């Protein structure tokens with residue numbers, strides 16, 4: 001069985017086991033005997049531990065992989081002047097896609113009216129967090145201590161340091177450049193081997209994560225918020241499959257079907273972990289190995305995308321803003337919607353690729369159009385599930401841009417892209 005199918009099986013079984021427990025034993029008032037034992041030792045004990053160990057093991061590789069891979073890419077690119085064009089195209093596409101994502105989500109939400117006739121809670125338990133200023137955010141991109149950046153897994157700082165480091169390697173010249181490139185390429189092979197080893201554990205990790213999650217998820221909130229929930233899910237699918245598929249076809253002439261087939265496992269990882277960051281090792285490996293994107297493009301665009309490109313998050317923020325405006329009966333008007341497009345694009349850039357942050361940066365969007373941030377309390381209940389689905393869209397968006405940029409820069413191995421028998425998890429480096 002292929003890894004993708006194994007992960008899928010783990011996901012389905014985990015969901016069934018969790019749901020069964022949720023329905024049959026999880027909510028019984030007298031949680032005694034077997035039900036209590038299962039809750040404490042199996043769902044909150046064993047499954048929780050294995051799921052957390054799985055996510056930690058993925059995160060363990062993120063910083064070393066991004067650093068080493070990016071140094072390899074920048075060192076190889078150093079001699080050429082392509083870096084500027086590559087970075088420009090990547091960032092430009094990221095911003096365009098996100099802007100379209102928000103516009104699409106606002107349009108759908110305005111048509112569906114998910115927030116009409118919503119009962120507002122009398123007391124709200126959501127307090128707005130502090131949002132750093134744009135000036136502080138810009139200053140923060142340059143690391144004052146690169147080791148600290150690595151300790152904190154601050155992706156933008158790591159990207160800046162690695163790019164400079166790789167570029168400097170290419171500039172030293174002579175034996176030093178050659179030896180360092182060989183050294184980093186070897187190191188890269190070792191870390192990729194670690195990624196491949198961990199990928200084999202994914203079906204079990206995914207099973208445990210989903211069983212634990214569904215065992216305790218309250219489904220009644222989804223019924224209450226069905227219109228909001230399904231509007232977000234609909235736009236996520238529309239953008240994640242329809243828009244991305246069309247974009248790949250139109251801008252690169254490649255088959256979207258092949259793209260989605262190969263990206264399946266990455267999206268399943270993203271779905272189960274709800275974290276673009278934790279998924280970086282799998283995204284990077286799949287984009288390079290299965291889709292044939294050159295390391296020089298992938299090592300830059302994937303970690304950057306996992307940090308700044310969040311179309312799925314922006315979609316949730318677009319629908320949520322319209323929903324909250326309707327729930328509070330506030331008309332933000334056309335100018336308000338345009339403002340939402342701008343701020344949701346910025347907010348998604350500022351959203352870190354970890355679970356639940358999109359909801360926090362939503363405060364920025366709401367404040368920009370004068371909506372009450374307490375409105376977030378209305379949607380918090382269904383956000384975990386939406387977070388999982390939107391993270392799948394977030395990582396797919398990063399890969400779409402990597403493929404398009406690589407194709408346009410002639411850094412895509414088209415034969416590899418079309419070869420459907422490639423297996424990132426099995427092939428030797």
Ligand code: ASP
Pocket residue numbers: 274275276277310312313351352353354355356357358359387390391394
């Ligand atoms: N969980 C999302 C991600 O990691 C971010 C968010 O929308 O909260 O991509």
